[in-house]
Amino acid sequence: MLAYIVRRLLLIIPTLLGILLLNFIIIQAAPGGPVEQMIAKLEGFDAATGGATSRISGGGAEAGAAGANYRGAQGLDPKLIEEIRVMYGFDKSAPERFWIMLKSYAQLDFGKSFFRDAQVTDLILEKMPVSISLGLWSTLIMYLISIPLGIAKATRHGSSFDVWTSSAIIVGYAIPAFLFAVLLIVLFAGGSYFSWFPSRGLTSNDFDELSLTGKMLDYFWHLALPITALVIGNFATLTFLTKNSFLDEIGKQYVVTARAKGLTQNRVLYGHVFRNAMLLIIAGFPSAFIGIFFTGSLLIEVIFSLDGLGLLGFEAAISRDYPVVFGTLFMFTLLGLVVKLIGDITYTLVDPRIDFDSREG
Template sequence: MLAYTLRRLLLIIPTLFGILIINFLIIQAAPGGPVEQAIAKLEGFDGATRRIGGGEGAELSVGGSHYRGAQGLDPALIAEIERQYGFDKPAPERLWIMLKHYARFDFGESFFRNASVTQLILEKMPVSITLGLWSTLIMYLVSIPLGIAKATRHGSHFDVWTSSAIIVGYAVPAFLFAILLIVLFAGGSYFDWFPLRGLTSNNFSELSLPGKVLDYFWHLALPVTALVIGNFATMTLLTKNSFLDEIGKQYVITAKAKGLSPRRVLYGHVFRNAMLLVVAGFPSAFIGIFFTGSLLVEVIFSLDGLGLMSFEAAINRDYPVVFGTLFIFTLLGLLVKLIGDLTYTLVDPRIDFDSRQH
């Protein structure tokens, strides 16, 4: 197991930097980078006086680069903007500098937020972790009992009706449920029971401890509900199919033949084996909600977490934040995948990944 873990850890390095390189190359082809945005802001603030000497649609070439909308701007000013954002160097050199810094976990400074990327990530991470953790825990509390009930009542009316709800949950993404919940319960068209934005109220510091707890969960109710509804279907079906697979095995038939009660057979013999995939999948389920499912939900509910920050960074072409969060997300995703594999061995010691290598 130690050799397998070391091999997986070593494979993380080329995988991580390979993903960074591919995304860097894609970014180079994307229009509207930070230099163009800075020029557009200058033109927007002083467009009437800066368009001398350039007609509509004119381009200014500085250092071999062409920028639309840079009519009449001083070439020295554009060169300074390029230097400020690091675009005064060719792309291969910028890539090499980035990889060297990222190898030391130095993600640089945000272009527009006047703070280091590491500081921004540490500030926003608690919100995303809170959202992902509560959503994952509640999803498991819903999915596991529901999956077991569906497995023990397979083919019944209960199984059919709950399958309809699962199909809806599987087909409709979490952000659509978030919009629906806002329309229904956050002052959209019907009720105004829950807050529309933020994780706490403006007077949070003035509240008592019970008041702070209630205010916190009051703000979490809709986003967590949206994430749970949008993600519980897969886990429920996984639980059901795991239990159905175990219920049909010979050792279960033998236990029933010995006169054991159905409840004792289910929870004394089937439960541990059937829960192998479900328990081992917890890290992956958490990281899936943490990094992907909560992004648009954070945007919709204005929750100041990593998802909202990443979205705003991509819109504003804040490349240090984009690549810094990509690096962190990818690294954690790869580590969680390894943790998920190792969890299998903790749940069932009979699994040996080393033997599969031979």
């Protein structure tokens, strides 16, 4: 096990390098880099229209932001344009910029945002509590609901309970989480009916003045609607996965043998079936957590005015804030790889018979 963990940890390094390199190459091919963005602002144009980019490219620009040549730009002094390129580091070649970025990341220095006047690390730490709150509680509640429900459906397969719950789950799966969020605001956050919950923010304005109990209640009061929207829109897959895993195990010979020996239903289900059926569920935990943590909560953050990592990464990509884009990408990828490793290690906690050394062999 220890040798396997060491190998996996060492494998994280080339994996991170490959992901950063691939995304760096893709970004170079994307039009409208930070230099174009700044020139467009200085010339009074919206960079999203691409008007300024077409005026300043001069026909001699390299694809994307890398190494762009702004000869022929109108309305701005070429010296000013060169100063902007130097300010954003685009006076250097793409390989040189990538190498400088890697050296900085090796020291966990993600640089400074182009447009926010703040260190990328500070921005990530500032937005992290919102994303952790949404991802952690949503995933936890989703598993607490889906696993017991999936087991109940498996043991009552074909019954009216199974049919009705399946219908409700499919309806929840068919409606996107952001539509549930809008509906919850309309119903319970002062939209048209009740004002039982806040519609924005993670805490109240007087949060610092509350007692410890008051802070906890205020925190969960603000999270109630966002987490409900995320859970309703995401727990269907896990529920059906749990049900199908248990159904597959229940039909195997060792279960028939255990029942023939006179073991009770609960003893068969939780003493024998549970350990084998849960392996597949555990395998999906990292992707479920990372999916809600980083991507699934983006629209929820926007709807409920929660300033988290999803919104930060989205705005950085739109504005071509490359230090923030690559800083968040590095953190997302690293955390995803670590969580995946933790998921593999958890296999052995559920079933000690698993031997990673023999699997590698």
